[in-house]
Each structure stands twice: as structure tokens, then as C-alpha cells.
Amino acid sequence: MQTVADREVKTATLDVKGMKCAGCVSAVERQLHQNDGVTSARVNLITEVAVVEYRPETVSPDRLAEKLTAIGFPSKPRDSVNLLDSRNAREEERQKERERQVKKLYIAAFLLIFSFIGHLHHIGGLEIPVLNSLGLHWGLATLALLFPGREIFIDGWRGLRHGMPNMNTLVGLGTGSAYLASCLALIFPRWGWECFFDEPVMLLGFILLGRTLEARARSRAEADLEALVALQPPVAYLIGDPSDRVGIAIPVEQVRIGEMARVLPGERVPIDGEIIDGQTSIDESLLTGESLPVVKETGDKVIAGTINLSGAIAVRATRVGQNTTLAKIIASVESAQIRKAPVQKLADTVAGYFAYGVLTIAAAVFLFWYTVGANLFPWVLLQTVHHEGMMVHSSPLLLGLKLAISVLVVACPCALGLATPTAILVGTSLGAERGILIKGGDVLEIAHRLNTIAFDKTGTLTVGHPEITDRLSFSSLSPDEILQLAATVESGTNHPLARAIASIVPVPEFAGEDFQTVPGLGVSARVNGERVLLGNEDWLSKNGVEIAQKAMESLQPLVKGGKTIVYLARGEELAGAIAFQDRLRTDARETVRALRDLGLEVLLLSGDRPEVVGAIARQSGIEHYRAGVCPEEKAKIIGDLQDKEGKIVAMVGDGINDAPALARANIGIALGGGTDVAIETAGIVLTRDRLPDVVESLRLSLATFRKIRQNLFWALGYNTFAIPLAAGVLLPGFGLALGPALSAALMASSSILVVTNSLLLRRHFPRTGQARK
Numbered sequence: 018m019q020t021v022a023d024r025e026v027k028t029a030t031l032d033v034k035g036m037k038c039a040g041c042v043s044a045v046e047r048q049l050h051q052n053d054g055v056t057s058a059r060v061n062l063i064t065e066v067a068v069v070e071y072r073p074e075t076v077s078p079d080r081l082a083e084k085l086t087a088i089g090f091p092s093k094p095r096d097s098v099n100l101l102d103s104r105n106a107r108e109e110e111r112q113k114e115r116e117r118q119v120k121k122l123y124i125a126a127f128l129l130i131f132s133f134i135g136h137l138h139h140i141g142g143l144e145i146p147v148l149n150s151l152g153l154h155w156g157l158a159t160l161a162l163l164f165p166g167r168e169i170f171i172d173g174w175r176g177l178r179h180g181m182p183n184m185n186t187l188v189g190l191g192t193g194s195a196y197l198a199s200c201l202a203l204i205f206p207r208w209g210w211e212c213f214f215d216e217p218v219m220l221l222g223f224i225l226l227g228r229t230l231e232a233r234a235r236s237r238a239e240a241d242l243e244a245l246v247a248l249q250p251p252v253a254y255l256i257g258d259p260s261d262r263v264g265i266a267i268p269v270e271q272v273r274i275g276e277m278a279r280v281l282p283g284e285r286v287p288i289d290g291e292i293i294d295g296q297t298s299i300d301e302s303l304l305t306g307e308s309l310p311v312v313k314e315t316g317d318k319v320i321a322g323t324i325n326l327s328g329a330i331a332v333r334a335t336r337v338g339q340n341t342t343l344a345k346i347i348a349s350v351e352s353a354q355i356r357k358a359p360v361q362k363l364a365d366t367v368a369g370y371f372a373y374g375v376l377t378i379a380a381a382v383f384l385f386w387y388t389v390g391a392n393l394f395p396w397v398l399l400q401t402v403h404h405e406g407m408m409v410h411s412s413p414l415l416l417g418l419k420l421a422i423s424v425l426v427v428a429c430p431c432a433l434g435l436a437t438p439t440a441i442l443v444g445t446s447l448g449a450e451r452g453i454l455i456k457g458g459d460v461l462e463i464a465h466r467l468n469t470i471a472f473d474k475t476g477t478l479t480v481g482h483p484e485i486t487d488r489l490s491f492s493s494l495s496p497d498e499i500l501q502l503a504a505t506v507e508s509g510t511n512h513p514l515a516r517a518i519a520s521i522v523p524v525p526e527f528a529g530e531d532f533q534t535v536p537g538l539g540v541s542a543r544v545n546g547e548r549v550l551l552g553n554e555d556w557l558s559k560n561g562v563e564i565a566q567k568a569m570e571s572l573q574p575l576v577k578g579g580k581t582i583v584y585l586a587r588g589e590e591l592a593g594a595i596a597f598q599d600r601l602r603t604d605a606r607e608t609v610r611a612l613r614d615l616g617l618e619v620l621l622l623s624g625d626r627p628e629v630v631g632a633i634a635r636q637s638g639i640e641h642y643r644a645g646v647c648p649e650e651k652a653k654i655i656g657d658l659q660d661k662e663g664k665i666v667a668m669v670g671d672g673i674n675d676a677p678a679l680a681r682a683n684i685g686i687a688l689g690g691g692t693d694v695a696i697e698t699a700g701i702v703l704t705r706d707r708l709p710d711v712v713e714s715l716r717l718s719l720a721t722f723r724k725i726r727q728n729l730f731w732a733l734g735y736n737t738f739a740i741p742l743a744a745g746v747l748l749p750g751f752g753l754a755l756g757p758a759l760s761a762a763l764m765a766s767s768s769i770l771v772v773t774n775s776l777l778l779r780r781h782f783p784r785t786g787q788a789r790k
Contacts, residue, residue, distance in 0.1 A: 028070050038184040041062070045067060052084065054075025057070045169188055169189050173189030187375055190379075192217040250269060251269060256279045259277065274335065279331055281329050282326060284324075284325055286324075289334070290319055294330065295315070295331060296312070297325050321342065371428070375740070379425045387413050420744060422757045424760075426757055426760040431768040440775040440778070441461065441725070443778045453710060454704065455700075461725070467715070473651075475671075482517070487575055489595075502527065506532075535552075549585070549587055572594060575596045612712060622642070622646055623646065667715075721778065
């Protein structure tokens with residue numbers, strides 16, 4: 018019988034090095050899935066991270082890392098104790114890798130320049146005898162393969178040996194074949210083959226140049242997430258008393274809940290907490306996108322990573338370590354970058370078999386031109402080539418070999434593998450910068466198919482705080498006395514209407530006793546020896562108080578205006594009434610209009626009375642609404658829209674009462690959702706309490722998915738056209754074919770173009786405070 022422990026699934030994050038293309042991603046995921054106890058594995062090429070769900074009694078993260086390392090992907094489990102230290106270590110590793118790439122690039126450039134100078138006389142340039150020597154070109158090619166190209170060959174052979182050919186396998190086979198063929202031509206000049214030692218040199222030069230530029234572009238794509246991590250200060254200054262002016266510096270991860278820290282002007286707040294001494298203004302722009310500083314005083318909340326601008330404050334920790342708002346945002350963004358869109362899963366599947374396909378095509382190209390092609394199109398062999406200063410004819414063997422090498426080199430699984438993760442990386446990081454947490458590529462793919470969006474009312478379209486709008490008296494009491502009695506009766510409760518009354522009458526004139534509260538109906542208390550009731554019509558009726566027809570008629574305009582009426586009775590006589598209204602957000606109508614401009618149908622779902630919901634719908638410009646529905650009914654309504662009408666629905670709510678509807682919708686959007694329920698349930702979490710962020714989140718999602726489609730279109734289109742060109746389809750009719758060096762240049766530029774296109778998202782969503790281009 019299976020126990021609870023047997024069913025327990027844990028999540029581990031592995032840092033995985035050595036991945037070069039989508040084929041590598043597919044190989045790593047395949048290797049992880051082959052282990053017993055692994056339930057799922059997701060790998061990101063850009064961030065070099067694998068997130069694995071596993072059963073701890075069957076397999077361990079250390080064992081998984083060992084297996085990946087053994088097949089050429091150096092891996093280690095990530096230590097989540099100190100987020101900043103972990104990211105710093107990864108940045109140091111990336112910096113070392115960049116330095117190694119630059120060194121290789123210098124060597125390749127040096128060899129490339131000498132190789133180019135040696136061939137200037139072919140295009141009418143200066144002839145330098147020493148540099149024209151085939152022996153020198155052999156030496157240059159040998160050095161190129163032994164030093165900057167050595168790791169490519171080692172990694173390519175390792176992938177081939179483990180049945181996981183990758184980009185380096187293709188490049189290694191191409192450059193190695195060119196080098197060996199040229200060596201044979203040098204050793205056996207009677208064969209009349211062409212020596213093309215410059216091809217492997219130029220090949221490696223272009224590839225290393227492309228990878229260096231690509232690595233820098235990737236770093237730019239990661240810059241936003243790194244900026245979020247950099248917001249976390251490394252130390253906190255603990256104090257024992259709010260009056261302490263000097264604190265003791267300790268690592269921020271060692272701070273415990275309830276401890277106090279001193280934050281001076283200009284410093285970053287180290288923890289989520291509450292100000293217990295002092296007042297200041299806080300810059301929250303890098304975390305929330307708000308450009309103006311926020312004034313904070315004793316009792317206000319502060320967030321880790323924000324900047325204290327003006328005054329020294331003492332903060333008591335309420336959330337620390339991985340539970341701070343900043344840490345949760347970073348974790349959410351990293352998780353989003355791992356979650357794949359269905360279109361990416363398809364691309365990764367294709368890329369997993371890509372190298373095998375290219376190898377097969379290259380072999381077929383070689384055999385075709387070596388056997389059939391030379392006989393069908395003999396004129397393609399009449400092109401002259403240079404060999405030791407002599408003009409010789411090309412051979413079928415050499416032609417087939419060069420075209421096969423071009424096919425191996427021009428194919429670019431890198432572009433296919435980078436197409437989706439780079440766009441998601443940039444898009445989700447841009448969102449986090451604006452307080453918009455998009456949960457992953459699957460959310461982005463759904464967003465572009467949305468046609469309906471549903472809103473909760475209270476706290477979403479409205480401010481969520483009822484305000485008193487009218488006070489009416491139906492007795493000898495004045496409106497102010499009605500309000501004073503209501504404040505006395507409500508002083509024993511804490512629901513929203515009570516808080517609205519308390520905001521006007523913080524200290525009632527009368528004293529009450531014998532308080533009673535009935536949820537959903539009303540409250541009562543004894544004031545000056547007389548029973549006072551405050552509540553809805555059913556509450557008064559239950560206590561034997563009748564509401565005169567004249568009073569009902571006078572209240573009808575307020576009810577039709579969407580206001581909530583609360584009745585006050587003294588004894589068995591109606592004394593008066595108070596009208597409340599939850600104001601519409603000032604940006605609600607503009608938001609609804611913007612959503613309609615995006616082609617979405619907007620509806621309102623609320624548990625409030627039809628009059629109130631109808632009024633809010635009219636004010637916000639929403640035509641369709643449903644009133645009097647509980648949270649479970651909201652989920653059912655969304656389900657009916659999906660199942661019966663085929664709608665793709667997004668739900669916007671506060672993430673707590675609307676959790677069932679958020680979960681049922683195709684995309685749940687939690688507005689102002691800082692709760693765990695919101696983060697777990699919604700596909701998009703808006704950390705700011707701004708309704709226009711709903712529109713911004715959908716626009717960002719749509720723009721990001723457009724970039725994904727553009728990247729995939731380019732990656733697939735490039736390979737579709739480049740491989741046939743390299744294979745020589747234009748050679749018989751037009752005498753055109755891609756040489757190995759040009760093929761390498763095209764392959765490198767393809768990857769760079771994909772990453773650069775993803776970075777162009779920034780032009781449409783510039784940093785806060787920048788002008789939108």
C-alpha cells in the first residue's frame with residue numbers, strides 16, 4: 018500500500034552548464050526523465066536551469082546532477098539558502114566564461130586575419146610569398162582546431178558518443194572534414210584535390226564571433242532579472258531598541274521574524290516589515306514601477322529592496338528570506354521562464370531530432386554529388402580552383418564533401434532553441450519590473466487567444482471601501498444623531514460598513530452594551546436602556562420592525578443609484594437610514610474601454626444586489642453582468658462560457674474570494690494580489706493595486722507571444738531555405754552555392770538575430786520614466 022511519503026513530490030533546481038542549443042535542452046530533459054522517481058523536468062537554455070520534480074525516496078538532486086555531469090553537462094543542485102550569493106556565484110561563472118570566449122575570439126581573429134591576407138592575391142591584392150604557403154595555412158588551421166576549436170570537438174564528440182548530437186557535433190564534423198580533406202590533398206598532391214585550410218579557420222572564427230555576440234545578447238536579456246536580484250541588500254543592521262542609532266551588521270538571510278533593523282537614508286530596506294519608529298519616503302519604482310516616492314510613517318509596511326530616501330527608520334521584520342515580496346517575485350519570474358508554451362515544446366521536440374536530420378541530409382548530399390550529381394550536371398565541375406598556384410578542376414568527391422560540410426555548418430538548431438526562451442525571458446522580466454508577474458510561456462500562448470474577460474466587483478472595479486453618501490431620518494432624531502447611534506451599535510464589529518462609519522465618527526457620543534451581531538443581517542445593542550437595531554430590511558422584519566411605504570419610496574432613488582441601505586430602528590420604530598456606496602475606481606471606465614479595443618468582451622460577476630451591480634456596470638461601461646452569485650457560481654458561469662460557448666476567458670479578482678473563478682478561467686489575473694492564494698491560483702499576478710495593469714499585462718503578453726512567433730518563423734524559415742542552398746540546389750541552374758565559411762557566418766547571424774529580436778521588446782515597453790517609442 019502506498020504511503021503518504023511514497024507519494025511526496027519535491028522540487029529541486031539544478032544549475033546546468035554546457036547547453037548550446039535546443040537539442041541540448043531536449044537531451045538534458047530526456048536524461049532527467051529516464052531516472053526513476055523523476056515526475057517532471059523543465060530546462061531553460063538561456064538561464065541554464067533545470068527544475069525537477071522528484072520523489073526523494075527514489076532519487077536525489079545530487080545523483081541527477083552527477084548523471085548530467087557524466088554525459089557532458091556539468092551540473093549541481095542550487096542552494097536556495099542565500100539567493101544573492103547563489104546569483105553572484107552564477108554571475109562569476111558567466112563572467113569567467115565570457116573571458117574564455119573573448120580569448121578564443123582573439124586567437125580566432127588572429128588566425129582569420131593571417132588566412133585572409135594569404136588569399137589577397139586571389140582578388141587582385143598584394144601577394145606575400147610566405148603567407149601563400151600551404152604549409153603555413155596548414156599550421157594556422159591546426160592551431161585553430163587545437164586551441165579555440167578544441168572544446169567544440171570535445172563537446173561534439175561527447176554528444177555523439179552518448180547518442181545526443183548537438184550544434185558542436187555538426188560544427189566539429191564540418192570543420193574536421195574540411196581539415197582532413199585538405200590534409201589529404203596536401204599529402205597526396207597527385208590526386209588534384211583543392212586544399213582549403215582557410216575554411217576551418219574562417220568557420221571557427223565566424224562561429225566564435227557569433228557565440229560571443231550571442232552570449233552578450235543573452236546577458237542583456239537576463240539583465241532585468243539580475244537587476245531584481247541586485248535589489249536585495251546583503252546585510253541588515255539589527256537593533257535591540259527603536260531608539261538605537263547604530264545597528265549590528267549581519268547577513269540578511271539570518272534575520273528572524275520579529276527582529277528590528279535600522280535603515281538609514283539612501284539604504285535599501287533589507288526585509289519586509291513594519292515601521293515602528295520614524296518617517297520617510299520610499300522609492301518603490303524598481304519593484305513596483307511607481308515613479309513617485311511613497312510617504313511612510315509608523316505603522317506602514319515596507320518591502321525588501323526598496324530605497325529609503327529621506328529619514329532614518331526602524332523596521333520590525335514580518336517576512337524574511339525566501340518569504341519576502343522581492344524573493345517571491347524573483348522566484349515567480351524564474352519559474353515563469355522555465356514553464357514552456359506548447360509551441361516551445363513542439364520546437365524542442367523538433368530540435369531534439371534536428372541534429373540527426375542534418376547529419377542524414379549531409380550524408381545524402383555528399384552521396385548525391387559524388388555519384389549522381391556529377392553525372393547529371395557535369396558543368397558544375399568546370400569551375401576552376403587554386404592548388405599550389407595551378408588551375409585545376411574540381412572533383413566530384415571534393416564537391417560533395419564541401420557541400421556536405423556547408424550543410425552541417427549552416428544548420429542552426431540554436432536559433433530554434435533560443436526563439437522562445439529569450440522572448441519569455443525578456444517579457445517576464447519586463448513584467449516584473451512593472452509589478453506584473455506572468456507565470457510562464459503557457460500563459461502567454463493563451464493570452465493571445467483570449468476573447469472574454471470577467472471582473473469581480475468589490476475591490477477590483479471598485480475601491481473596496483464603502484463610503485457614507487446619505488443620512489436620512491424618519492423620526493424626531495436628526496441625521497447626525499442617527500449617525501451617532503449607528504456608530505455606537507457598530508463599535509462592537511469590524512466589517513466594512515462599520516469601518517466606514519468609524520471613519521466619520523471615531524468616538525461615539527453614546528455608550529452601548531449587550532452587543533449582538535448576526536452575519537448577513539445586522540447588529541444590535543442597548544443604548545441608554547433602549548434596544549437599537551442596525552441592519553438590512555430582513556433584520557428589522559425579524560425583530561418586528563415595519564418599514565413604512567413612504568420611507569421605502571423615499572429610499573428608491575438611492576437603491577436605483579446602486580447604493581446599499583442600512584436601516585436604524587429604536588425599539589420597534591424605524592428611526593432612520595444610512596446609504597453607503599463603494600466608489601468605482603477612477604480608471605475603471607478607461608480600462609474597460611482599452612480591453613474592448615483589444616477585441617475582448619467584458620462582463621461583471623458579483624455577489625452584490627442587482628441594483629448595485631447594475632449601477633457599477635453602467636458606470637464602468639460594461640454591458641453584461643451577473644449579480645447575486647457566490648464564488649462557486651462565478652466559477653460555474655466561467656465554465657459554461659468555456660464549455661457551451663467556446664470562450665477563452667480571463668478572470669480578474671482579488672485572489673482570495675475569487676480563487677475558484679481564477680482557477681477555472683483560462684487565465685486568472687489577481688489584482689493587487691500579494692497573498693499566497695493569488696500567487697498560487699492566478700496565471701498573472703499584479704503586485705500593484707492598479708486596474709490599468711490588467712491591460713498592460715495583456716499587451717505585454719500579446720507582444721511577447723508575437724516575438725515568439727516571429728523568432729520561430731525566422732528559425733524555421735532560415736533552416737528551411739539555408740539547408741537546401743548549402744546542399745547546392747541552385748548550383749546546376751545558377752552556379753550558386755554556399756561555401757563552408759559563408760555558411761558558418763549565416764549560422765552565427767541567425768542566432769544573434771533571434772536574441773536581438775527578443776530584446777526589441779524593450780522598444781515597446783521602455784523602463785518606467787522613459788518615453789515610449
